[in-house]
Amino acid sequence: MQEIAEEAGVNKALLHYYFRNKSRLGEAVFRRVAGGMFARLAGIMSSDAELEAKVRQVIEIYFTQLSKVPYVPGYVLSELNQHPERSHQLLEIVRTLRSSPDAPDFVGALSKQLAQAARAGRIRPIAADQFLVNLVSLCVFPFAARPMICAVLQIDQRGYDRFMKQRAATLAQFFLAALRP
Amino acid sequence: MQEIAEEAGVNKALLHYYFRNKSRLGEAVFRRVAGGMFARLAGIMSSDAELEAKVRQVIEIYFTQLSKVPYVPGYVLSELNQHPERSHQLLEIVRTLRSSPDAPDFVGALSKQLAQAARAGRIRPIAADQFLVNLVSLCVFPFAARPMICAVLQIDQRGYDRFMKQRAATLAQFFLAALRP
DNA sequence: GTCTATATTAGGATAGAC
DNA sequence: GTCTATCCTAATATAGAC
Numbered sequence: 065m066q067e068i069a070e071e072a073g074v075n076k077a078l079l080h081y082y083f084r085n086k087s088r089l090g091e092a093v094f095r096r097v098a099g100g101m102f103a104r105l106a107g108i109m110s111s112d113a114e115l116e117a118k119v120r121q122v123i124e125i126y127f128t129q130l131s132k133v134p135y136v137p138g139y140v141l142s143e144l145n146q147h148p149e150r151s152h153q154l155l156e157i158v159r160t161l162r163s164s165p166d167a168p169d170f171v172g173a174l175s176k177q178l179a180q181a182a183r184a185g186r187i188r189p190i191a192a193d194q195f196l197v198n199l200v201s202l203c204v205f206p207f208a209a210r211p212m213i214c215a216v217l218q219i220d221q222r223g224y225d226r227f228m229k230q231r232a233a234t235l236a237q238f239f240l241a242a243l244r245p
Numbered sequence: 246m247q248e249i250a251e252e253a254g255v256n257k258a259l260l261h262y263y264f265r266n267k268s269r270l271g272e273a274v275f276r277r278v279a280g281g282m283f284a285r286l287a288g289i290m291s292s293d294a295e296l297e298a299k300v301r302q303v304i305e306i307y308f309t310q311l312s313k314v315p316y317v318p319g320y321v322l323s324e325l326n327q328h329p330e331r332s333h334q335l336l337e338i339v340r341t342l343r344s345s346p347d348a349p350d351f352v353g354a355l356s357k358q359l360a361q362a363a364r365a366g367r368i369r370p371i372a373a374d375q376f377l378v379n380l381v382s383l384c385v386f387p388f389a390a391r392p393m394i395c396a397v398l399q400i401d402q403r404g405y406d407r408f409m410k411q412r413a414a415t416l417a418q419f420f421l422a423a424l425r426p
Numbered sequence: 427g428t429c430t431a432t433a434t435t436a437g438g439a440t441a442g443a444c
Numbered sequence: 445g446t447c448t449a450t451c452c453t454a455a456t457a458t459a460g461a462c
Contacts (some may be wrong), residue, residue, distance in 0.1 A: 065438065075447055080439060082445095102397065138326035144392040145319035154396040171398060178423060188422060193398050193408055194415060201386035206378055208389070211325040215335040216283065217352060217374050221345060227374055242423035246456065256429055261457065263427095433458075441450075 065089075089202070090143075094150055098140050099157050106131070106167035111236050115181055115243070119199065120236050126203035127232040137208035171196070187243040198242075202235055246270075271324075275331055279321050280338050285310070287348035288382070290355050296362055296424070300380065301417050307384035308413040318389035352377070368424040379423075383416055 065086055071077040083089035108121045130136060143150045161167055175192035182189040206213060206228065214224050246267055250257040263272035264423050290300045311317060342348055347355045356373035363370040387394060387409065 066436090067410075076438085077440080077448085078446060086438065125416075135326070138322060140393070141319060141389055142323040142326055145316070145323055145389070148392075151392045151396060154393065155399075158396050158399070164368060190419070194412060194419070196398075197387055197394060197412075198383060198419065199406075201382045201390075202379060205382035205386040207320055208326070208386075211329075211332045211383075212321070212335065215332060215339050216389065218336075218339070218376075225367075230372065231375060231378070234371075238371070238379065238423050239374070241425065242419050244422065244425070247454090257456090258430085258458080259428060267456065429460105429462075431454105431459085431461100433456105435456080436454090437455085440449105441449085442447105443449100444445105444447075 066227050091153060092150075094140075095153060096155065097136055098143075098150075098154055099142070100129075101136060101140060102158060103167075106170045108163050110167045110170035111197075115177060115187065116240060119239055122199055123203055123232070123236050123239070126200075127228075128209050130204070131228075134207050134210065137204045138210075141208055185245055188245050190243070199239060202239065206231065218235060249288055271328070272334060272393075274305075275321075275324050276334060276338065278317055279324075279331075281310075282317060282321060284342060284348075285337060287342050287351045290377075291348045291351035296358060296368065297421060300420055303380055304413070304417050304420070307381075308409075311385070311388050315388050315391065318385045319391075322389055343362055348410075366426055369426050371424070380420060383420065387412065 065079055066087070069079055072079075079180070083092060089144060104125050105122060108118055108125065111118070113121070144154065162169060171192055174195065178187070178190060178195060180194055181187045199207050210224060214220065217223070217227070217228065246257050246260055246317070249270070250260055253260075260270060264273060285306050289299055292299070294302070308309065315365060325335065343350060352373055355376065359368070359371060359373055359376060362368045391405060394408070395401065396407070400408065
């Protein structure tokens, strides 16, 4: 609380005035940060665009957005693993997202679209949940695992930046190739 | 320290006797846990097996090993994001791995193998680092992100178990499909 | 090596003035 | 709403007996 107060340029007591205690402050931060991570994903997935366009859009969005706030994935994962109550809070966030007009049951919508494309022979059959987790894994993990990647590949920050730049340019092709019949 | 001592069935002071302070204890735990995550990966990658066999082995190993200790990916990522000094420690771990007889520069070995297979027209060209990160992302992220996946897909622990079981059965096909020329 | 007892500090939280 | 001053607890760490 002391550090946060200093960073914010206010007094420690003021934080307690606004947020009651440390736990509630943590919750407020999590809600704001985690909410942003899923809103656009749900929006894109429940649009009526083609599958290929959706894939490209999701990758594009994640790379441009997360490059501005690269610590977000690591933070959200850490919070969820260390504070079990965050799961409930994320569930509420997702529920309000799903009940919003622009993303009503985006998993169901995606599922229908995948089944239809598979029947038409345009893609290999794949379950919607696997599709989603594959896509998000490939986009989000490299941000959350930056220190791990740098250590294993023996590169520094500049090498990592090059790696991510190449990744942004090639990931869509890789993912779409996996979907080919 | 109190909780750890109780869990271990010893006294708090004994932990300080063995590990000097909390920081060193944390480091010792990290070294042991993180080491296990990469040793087998490096071993498989630097073997002389076919690419397809390597992919299947890595996926198989990660799913069977991590299912026994599903908290490991979340723990390692959290440590790396919250304690910058862990990066150095992981670097040392990787260096000793690389200088060991069974995994000498496994990234380089993989790179040659990928280039060769691409020239022969057996796979699409892909950089070794992207190949590695893609593979590890798809395997490791779903363990680290379990709470996130459960919230977004609106499933409970049983639903997650089903999801992971299906994943273990289908991920190799997905990844290998992406490599097809 | 293992314990009890204790020193020391840091951090969350509140009271009360302004 | 914002601050100063203070309380209180928890947690790291050490001293010293056995």
